Amino acid sequence: MNEGKGTIDALLNQLATEAQQHPPRSYERRRMLHLLIDRILKSGRLLRPGQGYKLPASVYEDVYNEALSNTLMEICQKIDNYNPEKDVMAWCNFLFSKRFTDSYNQSIRQGLTYIGRDSETPTIEDLDYFIPAPERTSESQELQKLIEENPGNLFTKDHVKGQPRATFQFLALAKIWQDQKWKDISSELNVPVSSLCDFFNKRLKEFTPYFQEYLQN
Amino acid sequence: MQINNTMESLTFTVPLSRAAHQIATQFRQQQFNSQQGKQVYLNTLSVYAVNFYLKCMGFEPDWKSSDSFNPMMQKFTDVADLNVKHLGKLECRPVLPEQQIVSIPLEAMNQRRGYFAVQLNEKLTEATILGFIKNASTEEVPLTELKSLDFFLQYASQLENAVQLRQWLQHTFETGWETIETLLSPPKIAWRSQNITLDSLTAINSDLGVERIKKFNLEPTGEQIGLLVRLQARTELEMGIGVELYPTNHHIYLPQNLQLMLLDEYGETVMQAEARSTKNIQLKFSGESGEVFSVKVALGETNIVETFVI
Numbered sequence: 001m002n003e004g005k006g007t008i009d010a011l012l013n014q015l016a017t018e019a020q021q022h023p024p025r026s027y028e029r030r031r032m033l034h035l036l037i038d039r040i041l042k043s044g045r046l047l048r049p050g051q052g053y054k055l056p057a058s059v060y061e062d063v064y065n066e067a068l069s070n071t072l073m074e075i076c077q078k079i080d081n082y083n084p085e086k087d088v089m090a091w092c093n094f095l096f097s098k099r100f101t102d103s104y105n106q107s108i109r110q111g112l113t114y115i116g117r118d119s120e121t122p123t124i125e126d127l128d129y130f131i132p133a134p135e136r137t138s139e140s141q142e143l144q145k146l147i148e149e150n151p152g153n154l155f156t157k158d159h160v161k162g163q164p165r166a167t168f169q170f171l172a173l174a175k176i177w178q179d180q181k182w183k184d185i186s187s188e189l190n191v192p193v194s195s196l197c198d199f200f201n202k203r204l205k206e207f208t209p210y211f212q213e214y215l216q217n
Numbered sequence: 218m219q220i221n222n223t224m225e226s227l228t229f230t231v232p233l234s235r236a237a238h239q240i241a242t243q244f245r246q247q248q249f250n251s252q253q254g255k256q257v258y259l260n261t262l263s264v265y266a267v268n269f270y271l272k273c274m275g276f277e278p279d280w281k282s283s284d285s286f287n288p289m290m291q292k293f294t295d296v297a298d299l300n301v302k303h304l305g306k307l308e309c310r311p312v313l314p315e316q317q318i319v320s321i322p323l324e325a326m327n328q329r330r331g332y333f334a335v336q337l338n339e340k341l342t343e344a345t346i347l348g349f350i351k352n353a354s355t356e357e358v359p360l361t362e363l364k365s366l367d368f369f370l371q372y373a374s375q376l377e378n379a380v381q382l383r384q385w386l387q388h389t390f391e392t393g394w395e396t397i398e399t400l401l402s403p404p405k406i407a408w409r410s411q412n413i414t415l416d417s418l419t420a421i422n423s424d425l426g427v428e429r430i431k432k433f434n435l436e437p438t439g440e441q442i443g444l445l446v447r448l449q450a451r452t453e454l455e456m457g458i459g460v461e462l463y464p465t466n467h468h469i470y471l472p473q474n475l476q477l478m479l480l481d482e483y484g485e486t487v488m489q490a491e492a493r494s495t496k497n498i499q500l501k502f503s504g505e506s507g508e509v510f511s512v513k514v515a516l517g518e519t520n521i522v523e524t525f526v527i
Contacts, residue, residue: 027374030274031367037273038227065342066234069269076273107235121238123340124313127255132248140249176293182323193323201284201294201327208289 008043012036012088019079033076040072040092047093049100062121063107067100074099139215144177146214155207160199163191168203171196227366229346231266238341240265247288259311260285260297263335266344267299267309274370276377277302285309295322298329303377305330305507312336312347318357319347326353328507330376334363376509379524382456383506385427385448394429400443400465426450426457432465435519440472441465442514444523454506456527461499462492462514470494475516482509 019032040046048064055063074095075082082091147155147169160166166189174180186193241261248254264285271278283300284290297309308329310319319334334347348363351372380391426449433442447459460479464471471492479488479500490498504510504527511524 025275025374025377027371030370030374033274034227034229034366034370038229041230061342062235065232066236069232069234073269073273076275121233121235121341122258124259124337125339127245127258128251130245130251130254130258132250132254133246136247136249172293194327197294197324197327201290201324204290204293208287211289 008039008045009087009089012039012043013084015039016079016082016088017084020082020084029079033079036088037072037076040075040088043089045089045093047096049093049097050104053104055104059107063100063103067096067103070099070103071096140177142215143211144173146211147172154210155203160189160191160195163189165189166191166196166199168200168207171200172204175200228348229270229366231269231344231346233262233265233337233342233344237262237265244288244291247291249292253292256295257291259313259337260291260295260309262337262341262344263309263311263333264297264299266335266346267307267333270346271299271301276304276373294324296325298325301330301373303379303381304373308332309335312360314339316360318359319363320357321353321355323356329353330507331369331372332358333369334358334360375524376526379509379526380446382446382448382458382525382527385429386450388427390429393431394446395431397428397430397445400430400432430463431523433514433521435472435514435516435521437519438472438516440516442471442475444512444514446512446525451503455503456506457501457503458527459499459501460512461497463497470496471498472516475514478513478515480511480513480522482511484511486513 015032015036019029019036022029022032046068049067050060050063053060071092075092082088150156150169155169155172156167158167171185174185175182182193182196186196189196241258244261245254245258248257264280264283268278268280278299278301280286280299283298283306284294284296285298290296297311298306299309300306306329308321308325308331310321310325310332312319312334314336316336319332321332331349331351332353333349336345336347337343338345346366347360348365349369349372350358350363380394381389384390426447428445428447430443430445433444434440435442441464443463443465445459445461445463447461449457451457460477462471462475462477473493475492475498477490477492477498477500478486479502481487488500488502490500492498506527508527509524510527511522513520513522
């Protein structure tokens with residue numbers, strides 16, 4: 001057991017020291033940092049801080065994850081602060097306890113620690129049961145109406161080069177409200193998908209502030 | 218070394234904290250229907266994970282300026298992009314637990330520097346970045362075709378440190394890239410070097426394009442050469458490029474057998490020239506915006522490589 005422990009420490013210390021020896025933004029430093037983080041997570045040597053706080057399990061996991069993320073980020077960004085005479089895991093767990101306290105305090109401020117079950121984050125399955133708010137449905141209808149009405153020919157003023165039918169109006173209605181695939185629109189209009197998307201995205205960015213304003217009024 | 222063997226399959230796991238879910242929820246609530254809402258949720262978690270990874274690795278992602286952070290863009294396109302300084306747009310596609318492919322919608326293929334596949338677990342508590350590909354030719358890429366993140370780190374670091382030629386047209390130059398005049402006559406010893414070196418080199422009319430030269434040492438012989446790059450914008454996208462080597466330090470001729478090579482983004486040699494009692498050698502070619510190439514100068518065992526982005 002002791003030997004295994006020593007080997008992990010030696011490897012982690014070696015990775016951290018090597019990372020320090022290469023300049024920031026170099027491939028070599030990044031490679032060592034990537035390995036270091038990977039090995040820290042697999043080391044089985046991370047503490048479980050904050051056991052004394054008696055948090056509900058789901059809240060604990062959440063505070064733990066956030067603190068761990070922040071710790072790993074800090075190790076990467078402050079790798080030059082690592083003291084090679086000490087073990088990486090000692091440094092890491094020291095930072096981890098501090099970040100855990102930060103995350104805990106923050107979740108208290110946000111009132112998350114008492115909500116319990118409702119505060120659980122969704123699973124993939126839960127996402128299928130999402131029901132959009134009624135105002136979203138009406139927003140969708142309003143936008144559709146706006147694009148169909150085409151005030152001042154705003155949405156038909158230009159088109160994809162060589163295909164007059166491929167206006168923003170046509171593309172938006174087909175893609176969003178008729179739920180057609182780009183591939184099908186492309187073969188119907190005989191225009192490559194990349195040209196359609198390029199044109200569509202550019203116009204969309206142009207119209208975004210207008211749409212937002214329209215929906216607010 | 219033990220470390221080398223493990224890089225090939227190395228992935229990166231990011232814990233999905235409440236902060237990640239809060240952003241995803243906020244974006245999902247903007248969507249018109251549940252299918253779109255789900256996609257936006259998964260896309261957001263993927264981008265969150267890659268954003269975290271890139272920050273850890275010392276890159277400079279800018280999520281807020283990306284389409285994937287814009288609720289209106291999310292409504293109209295299935296997008297999971299992330300803008301990264303010096304790299305451009307990287308797409309971060311979510312992969313569901315049992316999936317063997319990563320799906321990349323056609324609308325997310327435009328102007329991307331590459332694609333990450335990000336596997337989410339059923340409980341959405343962690344995201345694992347499985348790998349990266351530079352080019353997607355189909356909408357469904359088998360996970361087995363992904364390159365490792367080690368490949369990404371190498372590619373992205375090279376790109377990030379590359380000379381940004383498009384900025385030259387706005388007169389922004391990386392350190393070391395001087396005007397010919399500056400290189401020819403360093404202020405204090407101007408009286409000594411005038412008319413002695415680089416006499417074959419005359420500045421071209423600046424209206425026609427931009428040119429800059431950088432000095433390189435070819436260790437261990439200590440030979441010095443000047444690498445000159447000339448640019449000329451031909452169209453909005455296309456740029457004419459000339460790369461030339463000149464002797465410096467009072468030499469008239471380039472070292473014998475000095476080689477100048479043009480490498481494509483995969484490191485393959487596509488053009489080559491060699492010096493034999495010559496005053497300069499050059500290569501001319503053209504490229505499109507976003508393309509990457511490297512120039513390699515080799516003398517015997519020694520070589521230097523400089524990478525450029527058009």
